[in-house]
Amino acid sequence: MKLQVYNSLDNQLETFTPLEPGKVKMYVCGPTVYNYIHIGNARSVVAFDTIRRYLEYLGYDVTYVSNFTDVDDKLIMAAQAEGTTVPELADRYIQAYYEDTNALNVKPATVNPRATENIPEIIAFVQDLIDEGYAYAVDGDVYYRARKFPTYGELGHEDIDTLESGASEHISAAELAKKEDPIDFALWKAAKPDEISWDSPWGAGRPGWHIECSVMATKYLSDTIDIHGGGIDLEFPHHENERAQSEAKTDQLFVKYWLHNGFVTVGDDNEKMSKSKGNFVTVHELIKQVDPQVIRLLMATTQYRRPIRFSQAGLDEAQANLKKLQTAYQNLKYRLKDAEPGSDFKLEQEVRQVQADFQDAMNDDFNVQNGIASVYELAKLGNIYSERPVVFAETLQTISSRLAQLAGIFGIELATEELNDEQVEQLIAEREQARADKDFVRSDEIRDELKEQGIVLEDTPQGTRFRREQQ
Incomplete structure (x- = not known):
């Protein structure tokens, strides 16, 4: 089955065919950098990073652009409250964003443009719209x-007359007096006293929120792009306005496939997580308490259009599943020590079938829930094979490499340091001798000593081995 994606513009599945064979131009709305990102923000980042990784797995060359909104009302107010400047505030939280998303194993974007780096292009874009x-x-x-x-x-599936009625009720009388129509939206905002601003043909001011993404998507990708992603809350008005601006200027289709991810919810009433509601958890704080790989697995294994309920139970389940994958991978690597040369043709056929099932699932609009089920099935095959008295090296390598490859699409890294610490091996040998001598006190002491160092011993039919506990 070819890759199918759910296009929000038409609300239907469509066969994915890129504009240019073998290449994908992808733009994802990034954060407004006035604070640390919360789990709701991270959901979008992880969802589209996972989609990007799968597209690359399929062989596509992906150009991935995600912006930083580094000037707007929120940044101005936050900077004033802290007694700092907007650029200093933005720099601090952009650095924090990189630290937090790196911890979640998010691949660096091809480009992370800032709105303030593109002011001349924004002004020129706005002038073109005035001229037209x-x-x-x-x-x-x-x-x-x-x-x-x-x-x-059309993108937000909104009736324009209903929009007019709603807009009239939610904007100030002063703004309403300026607008020709209540549904018109700002491309450029005149500066207030002591606000950060840039000179323009219309006076000192700064860009509106919507215009920056139109400018950066067309500048760093092209007038027409393959995929535009973001949270479902951006579908209207942000993405609607991007579409209107871009297509008015270029007279071309702006986006071929619009993809929108679901919210993160919290509490018994499944309320949307957001800064405005005060019910958010920042990634910056959470990764100090929870293994970032656990957070990543939780975020990456719910289909992107579905909501995720953030809870301790969800984290606990993700942690258990992560340990299953890590243990299976370690089992396979451990058995290489006594593996026979050659391969098991029948088992490798099963591995190929599991990989085919994985791809069928992911081709169904990135159905990661069924996709990760195939990864768990592969881990199970690996565990069963690892317990056989006789195993073959090529088959062990095939299973472990496929397991690492498929887990990697979810951002999970299994290929960690090799456990070949000579000191640990010596203690294991001493413990085995103590057991042979029936010196169980010393045997237990060694096990406890290693456990304190985060090393767990496992007694198997093939001998005692060790693994390091995940921090």
Whole structure:
């Protein structure tokens, strides 16, 4: 089965066919960097990193762009509250973002552009929209004529007359007086006293939120891109406005496939996690308490369009599943010590079938829940094979490499340091001698000593081995 993706524009599955064979242009909305990212933000980052990894597994060359919004009302207010500047605040939280997402094993983007690095391009883009009659300037502000774009509302599946009624109730009288239509939205905002600003043909000001993504997606990718991703809360108005701006300027399709991930929810009532509700957990704090690989596995193994309920029970389950994968991988590597040369043709056929099942699942709109089930099945095959009296080296390598490869699509790294510590081996040998001498006190002392150092002993039919506990 070819890869199928759910396009939010049409609300249906479509066969994925990139604009250019073998290549994928992908843009994902990044964070507004006025604070640490929370688990809800991380959900989008991990979901699209997993999608990117699977596309690369299929052989695509992916150009992945994800922006930083480093100037807007939230940054201005946070900087004022802290007595710092907007650039200093943004720099601090961009660095924190990299630290937190690196801990979650998120691959670096091809480009992480900042809004403030693209002010000239933003101004030129806005001017083009004015020249084409899609935008107008009023007292230093510039607004987009939403109704002029013929399909405005289609991405968010919104009725334009309903939007007009709602907008009229939620904007100030002063802003309403400036706008030709209540649903028009800001492309450029006039600066208030002492605010960060840039000179423009309409006076000192700064970009609106929506325009920056249109500019950066078309600048760093092309006028038409394959995939645009983000949280479902961005579908309207942010992505709707991006689409309207971009297609008005270029007169071309902006995005071929719109993909939107579900929320992270918390509590018995499954409330959406957000900073505005105060019910969030930052990644920065959580990774101090929980193995980041556990968090990654929890986030990566729920299909991207579904909500994730964040709970301790979910973390506990992810931790148990992570340990299963790590143990299976270690079992396979351990048995290489006494493996026979050659391979087991029948078992390798089973491995190929499991991998085919994995790919069928992932080709169904990145169905990671069924995909990870295939990975667990592969781990089970590996465990059973590892217990055989006679095993073959090539088959062990095949299973372990496939297990590491498929787990890696979920951002889980199994190929950790080899456990060949001579000092540990010497203690194991001493323990075995103590057991032979029936000196069980010393045997237990060695086991406890190693346990304190995070090393667990496992007595198997093939001898005693050790593994390091995951921190």
